[in-house]
Amino acid sequence: MSLRAIKYENNTLEILDQLLLPAQSKYILVKGVEDGWKVINKMQVRGAPAIAIVGCLSLAVEIKGEKFESKKQLRQEIEGKLNYLVSSRPTAVNMKIAAEDLITLANQLAEDANVNLEDMKIKFLTTIEDMLEKDIADNRAIGENGAKEILTRVSGDSLVRILTHCNTGSLATAGYGTALGVIRSLHEMKRLEHVYCTETRPYNQGARLTAYELVHDKIPATLILDSMVAALMKHRNITAVVVGADRVAANGDTANKIGTYQIAVAAKHHGVPFYVAAPLTSIDMKVISGDHIVIEKRPDREMTHVGEHRIAAKGIACWNPAFDVTPASLIAGIITEHGVFRPEQLKEEFTDAST
Ligand code: MRU
Numbered sequence: 001m002s003l004r005a006i007k008y009e010n011n012t013l014e015i016l017d018q019l020l021l022p023a024q025s026k027y028i029l030v031k032g033v034e035d036g037w038k039v040i041n042k043m044q045v046r047g048a049p050a051i052a053i054v055g056c057l058s059l060a061v062e063i064k065g066e067k068f069e070s071k072k073q074l075r076q077e078i079e080g081k082l083n084y085l086v087s088s089r090p091t092a093v094n095m096k097i098a099a100e101d102l103i104t105l106a107n108q109l110a111e112d113a114n115v116n117l118e119d120m121k122i123k124f125l126t127t128i129e130d131m132l133e134k135d136i137a138d139n140r141a142i143g144e145n146g147a148k149e150i151l152t153r154v155s156g157d158s159l160v161r162i163l164t165h166c167n168t169g170s171l172a173t174a175g176y177g178t179a180l181g182v183i184r185s186l187h188e189m190k191r192l193e194h195v196y197c198t199e200t201r202p203y204n205q206g207a208r209l210t211a212y213e214l215v216h217d218k219i220p221a222t223l224i225l226d227s228m229v230a231a232l233m234k235h236r237n238i239t240a241v242v243v244g245a246d247r248v249a250a251n252g253d254t255a256n257k258i259g260t261y262q263i264a265v266a267a268k269h270h271g272v273p274f275y276v277a278a279p280l281t282s283i284d285m286k287v288i289s290g291d292h293i294v295i296e297k298r299p300d301r302e303m304t305h306v307g308e309h310r311i312a313a314k315g316i317a318c319w320n321p322a323f324d325v326t327p328a329s330l331i332a333g334i335i336t337e338h339g340v341f342r343p344e345q346l347k348e349e350f351t352d353a354s355t
Contacts, residue, residue: 003170003216005050006057008132011064013057015045018171022212030054032062033081040088040095043203047172048092048246048282049139053131055085055095056102060128063121071117075110078124079103090294091255091323093247093284102127135174138279139181141337146182146277147189149333149340150240153273159193160186160239163232166200166257167209168244168277179242179277180213182335187219195221196232200257202302202320226259233270241267242335245278250351252328252343253290254278258321264330273332280336285350290325298322 002025007014014027019042028044030036036058039045045054059081068074082099089095105127109120150160162183169180176184186192195214200206207223214221224232232238241263247255254260254276267274287293300318304310312318328343341349 003213004175005045005047005171006053006132006174008057008129011061013054013061015039015054016171017044018046018209019044021171022208030058030061033058033085037085037088040085046089046205047167048094048244049135049173049178049279050171051089051092052094052098052281053135053174055088056082056098056128056131059085060125064125068117068121071110071115071120074117074120074124075106078106089296091246091296092282093287094279094281097281097284098131132174135279136176138337139173139176139178140185142178142277142279142335143176143181143185145337145340146179146242146275146335147185147191149275149335150182150186150242150273151189151191153239157191159191161194161196161237162186162192163196163198163229163238163241163263163272164210165198165206165241165243165260165263167205167213169210169213171209171213172244177213178279178335179244179275180210182242182275182277183219184217187217192219195219196224196236196238197221198229198259198263199223199225200259201226203298203322205257229263230266230269233266233272238267238270238272240332241272241274242277243275245276245282245334246323247287247293248276248278248283248334248346249287249289249293250283250285250347251289252331252334252346253293254326254328254331254334255290255293255295255323256326258324261324261326261330264326268330274326274330275333275335275340276326276331277335280338280350283334283336283346283350285346290327293323293325295324296322 169177304312
């Protein structure tokens with residue numbers, strides 16, 4: 001069993017093929033940007049932070065092996081390839097923000113007369129390589145901030161019961177995870193009684209990937225079907241829901257895996273606090289509300305088939321959006337590496353830094 005989604009050693013990039021999990025742990029070599037685009041688009045690697053890290057590292061391995069005539073040529077190559085990588089999956093914002101930051105860096109280095117071509121390349125590659133460690137550190141901080149926040153909801157040293165959706169763990173990040181990081185942190189603090197994870201149809205990230213991580217870490221957990229959420233809230237006294245995010249808009253509306261919105265609606269009805277756990281790189285202050293977030297549509301086959309076996313009646317039309325938007329009004333807090341914010345606080349906290 002391996003929980004390392006991304007291996008990057010000696011300028012070699014490999015990703016754990018998440019389409020084969022949990023049956024097989026097999027790594028795929030990513031030789032450059034073309035491979036990076038394909039593994040992200042096919043969802044062999046997925047989860048907003050992991051998409052950005054793999055995309056950028058695929059550019060790093062490609063650039064490292066190439067010879068450039070000039071800083072201008074290197075800058076042009078960086079910009080073109082990053083923009084291409086952003087097109088691999090449209091909803092998760094982390095790749096787009098990483099691309100914007102790296103293009104700004106490339107422009108600065110290209111214009112700086114004190115930086116030669118070799119220095120520019122090294123500085124650029126080091127910045128990408130640092131993303132792996134930063135993501136793990138951010139996730140640890142998210143885990144701790146989220147655990148402390150949720151524990152304010154219970155008295156004394158009571159234990160908590162958490163519901164999560166999709167996969168937001170080591171497999172969706174450089175390690176530890178965001179919403180699953182909060183769950184890991186509660187478990188490490190010995191304050192987690194139980195976690196429930198949804199199957200997450202149609203792609204089953206919950207049943208295949210989150211369940212795999214929870215079993216691996218021996219965290220007390222139960223798998224439920226997506227259709228059982230309201231019943232679970234009625235019968236199992238859930239302390240809080242914690243999910244991840246693919247993009248948080250400036251007003252706090254949050255795009256995440258399809259099914260998240262209905263969980264938030266059910267949580268409101270049952271008085272269960274609903275939290276989003278996400279790094280600052282998932283917050284898009286340039287998008288004013290969830291209405292402006294582009295939602296990726298996935299192939300019908302993900303709904304009509306399980307593996308090679310067709311389960312839906314032939315001829316039926318399908319609608320398969322990969323994500324939905326939970327309105328800010330249903331979100332109790334956004335758990336980040338810098339603390340927990342109410343949706344309406346995002347504008348005052350982050351407008352200057354991100355726009
Ligand atoms: O389609 P996926 O599997 O990439 O969707 C993943 C999610 O929706 C996650 O909740 C989100 O990317 C956050 S992962 C830390």
